[in-house]
Amino acid sequence: MxxxxxxxxxxxxxxxxxxxxxxxxxxxxxxxxxxxxxxxxxxxxxxxxxxxxxxxxxxxxxxxxxxxxxxxxxxxxxxxxxxxxxxxxxxxxxxxxxxxxxxxxxxxxxxxxxxxxxxxxxxxxxxxxxxxxxxxxxxxxxxxxxxxxxxYAVPYYWGSRYIFYSKKAFKDAGVAVPTTLADFNKAAVTLKQKQAGNSKYSGFWVPGQDWRNGISWLFANGGDIATQEGASGSASCPRPTASRA
Structure with a gap:
């Protein structure tokens, strides 16, 4: 070509x-x-x-x-x-x-x-x-x-990710509003644990088609969606190393 x-x-x-x-x-x-x-x-x-x-x-x-x-x-x-x-x-x-x-x-x-x-x-x-x-x-x-x-390429524009949360859910679970990524992860886990009887409840919910937001969180926490194997450059796609909260 x-x-x-x-x-x-x-x-x-x-x-x-x-x-x-x-x-x-x-x-x-x-x-x-x-x-x-x-x-x-x-x-x-x-x-x-x-x-x-x-x-x-x-x-x-x-x-x-x-x-x-x-x-x-x-x-x-x-x-x-x-x-x-x-x-x-x-x-x-x-x-x-x-x-x-x-x-x-x-x-x-x-x-x-x-x-x-x-x-x-x-x-x-x-x-x-x-x-x-x-x-x-x-x-x-x-x-x-x-x-x-x-x-070879430089940024054109970029943006921030916003998180909407339920004040009532945080209050009921006794969780403080997080100010760091680490605190956010802990809060998501705690919120999930407080709803142990509800299998459909997630402490960190991302719409199914909104994978860009989810993958940003995955990368920020050391996860990967693909890794290179060998000099040939072939890639494998492991399961995400960061689990759902």
Missing amino acids: KIKNTVSFTLASVLAAGALAACSSGSTTTGGNTSGAAATTGGGAKTINLWLAGKEDTPKELTDWLAKTWTTKYPGSTLKITHIDWPELTTRLNTALQSDTPPDVVEVGNTQAAAYTSVGAFTDLTSKMSELGADIGPKSFIESGKWDGKN
Whole structure:
């Protein structure tokens, strides 16, 4: 499979990411897209193609601001923004990477990034990290965009997890509201134990489809969903090492 190495990375700051994506490819594609180096110097086709995942994940107010700011910062060039639904992203990106017109910058999910960074589909940004800034995002997010010690993807946005709890349940069980992860784990166990006669009761309940929140807790407590075995890179999927509270 032939892969066009013009797709850059998961976005950190859309504007900064676009600028670095532009500068990092350094060559013109055969399909008419050029690198941002051409766009900023006034040579070649002056369009940077940016793919954003989700129809509404990035608000219109932001994309409007981004397009305007890009034009102001790089006169004569155009930032073309395309929104792609998450279910379509992988298929369309795989197809585009084999064409002469891949996107210059693309937003992908954390769990998708490794599939592209590991095969050389994204541009090496290691030398550009200082330009993006040390506060580009949480360390763990930056690490997730690395492959073989090099930076290929950087954070676009991130968020916090919120927990809703029953004040009555905590009061009835005599449990104080936790302020640390360790306290939370103990509280969940205690709440479960106080309801020993109720097999359907859980001290920490996560909706069935909301696996992202559950897996964050799993990793934070030293659990894994897969481990590498041997030099071949084969993976096994053990049972989670952190049990349900």
